Amino acid sequence: MPEVPRFVPLAFERLDEREQLARSRTFLAEMRRRRSVRAFSTEPVPYELVANAVAAAGTAPSGAHQQPWTFVVVANPKLKRQIREAAEDEERHSYESRMPDEWLEALRPLGTDWRKAHIEDAPYVVVVFEQAYGRRADGSKIKHYYVKESVGIAVGLLLASLHDAGLATLAHTPSPMGFLREILERPENERAYVLIPVGYPADGCTVPDLGRKPLDEILVRR
Numbered sequence: 001m002p003e004v005p006r007f008v009p010l011a012f013e014r015l016d017e018r019e020q021l022a023r024s025r026t027f028l029a030e031m032r033r034r035r036s037v038r039a040f041s042t043e044p045v046p047y048e049l050v051a052n053a054v055a056a057a058g059t060a061p062s063g064a065h066q067q068p069w070t071f072v073v074v075a076n077p078k079l080k081r082q083i084r085e086a087a088e089d090e091e092r093h094s095y096e097s098r099m100p101d102e103w104l105e106a107l108r109p110l111g112t113d114w115r116k117a118h119i120e121d122a123p124y125v126v127v128v129f130e131q132a133y134g135r136r137a138d139g140s141k142i143k144h145y146y147v148k149e150s151v152g153i154a155v156g157l158l159l160a161s162l163h164d165a166g167l168a169t170l171a172h173t174p175s176p177m178g179f180l181r182e183i184l185e186r187p188e189n190e191r192a193y194v195l196i197p198v199g200y201p202a203d204g205c206t207v208p209d210l211g212r213k214p215l216d217e218i219l220v221r222r
């Protein structure tokens with residue numbers, strides 16, 4: 001027998017228009033302050049801030065509501081050291097011989113290199129895994145739909161939530177990232193998606209002087 005879908009009333013709060021505009025402007029101003037941070041202080045961060053942000057990420061829409069994500073919150077210094085060493089190994093290879101000139105050229109304004117001290121300095125590193133497929137209780141595979149799109153949306157919520165809580169982040173994608181599944185002992189259906197150091201910026205932290213595309217370049221009104 002196919003399962004009959006169940007419905008519940010939507011918990012929707014209708015705001016008056018002034019309130020809508022005020023909220024939307026406040027959110028935009030806050031998001032405009034978000035920057036990728038690559039120099040972290042070792043100052044501790046309350047764990048609940050990170051757990052709440054992961055919970056917020058877990059509210060993301062996902063293909064067929066399969067929620068194909070796992071967030072591993074790493075605070076253990078030995079694990080962070082292992083992750084840093086493995087990431088730097090891969091990044092050194094990439095910067096020295098794997099990245100084509102065009103890629104290196106695109107990265108030049110960011111001033112990045114293979115050194116990744118942020119992985120050890122930040123009090124938390126959130127490693128996001130996508131679940132390429134699921135498993136039923138009997139061990140058979142469950143096909144997952146729109147995995148990358150779903151995880152990308154969840155990561156967007158995670159970054160916005162961490163920023164809103166007054167924390168700094170970086171979306172870091174050392175390539176390839178297979179070592180993360182091994183170090184963090186994740187199952188074979190999980191693939192590392194992004195690694196996110198979370199904490200406070202180091203004293204005197206600077207960021208690349210980047211502009212953003214203006215609204216009329218990214219918004220098409222028809």
Ligand SMILES: Cc1cc2nc3c(=O)[nH]c(=O)nc-3n(C[C@H](O)[C@H](O)[C@H](O)COP(=O)(O)O)c2cc1C
Nearest residue numbers: 034035036037038110112170171172173174207210
């Ligand atoms: C999918 C993705 C992968 C990224 N990978 C890296 C990375 O491996 N290393 C890094 O330093 N920054 C990485 N970044 C950060 C971008 O360089 C950064 O978002 C961009 O330069 C804009 O700067 P902002 O975040 O301060 O606005 C990544 C960002 C995204 C969205």
